[in-house]
Amino acid sequence: QVQLQESGPGPVKPSETLSLTCIVSGGSVSSRSYYWSWIRQPPGKGLEWIGYIFYSGTTSYNPSLKSRVTISMDTSKNQFSLNVISVTAADTAVYYCARVPVVAVLYGYFFDHWGQGTLVTVSS
């Protein structure tokens, strides 16, 4: 059973960079069968998809965040990461990593396994 676990340094100051890592166990980020994705949820609000990365390094981002976001992968550590630059209070949210099976033609894309989430607070 695949498990995902987010980790990060905690609070971030405005204008700094938010960095998170998702460690994957019970599965491989090198698999051609999955995208690896980030989603966030501001406190008390809904869900926002941030982007994904494929084993090949191919990425796709939400245009609303694309200028500030980078998703990367470290296959040797079986993990993938999220960087968000120039953060503001609006970036305060619970950040989730999730797995997306690549079965698009038949079923589209959905998040079948999620990490437990990590709260990132942007505050001076």
Add this chain to the structure above:
Amino acid sequence: DIQMTQSPSSLSASVGDRVTITCRASQSISTYLNWYQQKPGKAPKLLIYAASSLQSGVPSRFSGSGSGTDFTLTISGLQPEDFAAYYCQQSYSIPWTFGQGTRVEIK
């Protein structure tokens, strides 16, 4: 971006009730529509994918239907553990977007 609108935003129901939640897309998304359940302080959990396919391990009282722009999630016989927030999500086009959520509360 494709806008996803859920209704109602919240509802009160009793154990054993049949509950229906609606999700409407701002344009046709075929059947590229998924449903998630989220309990307080927890990650969302996939219930239904491709509009009507039940995710493995999800109780059969959950069902989904629809295509094009209009979709429904039905819970047939609400159980105490079903009180939660529910979100729809489209994957027809990037960016993948979610509905604003429907909170199912105890009457």
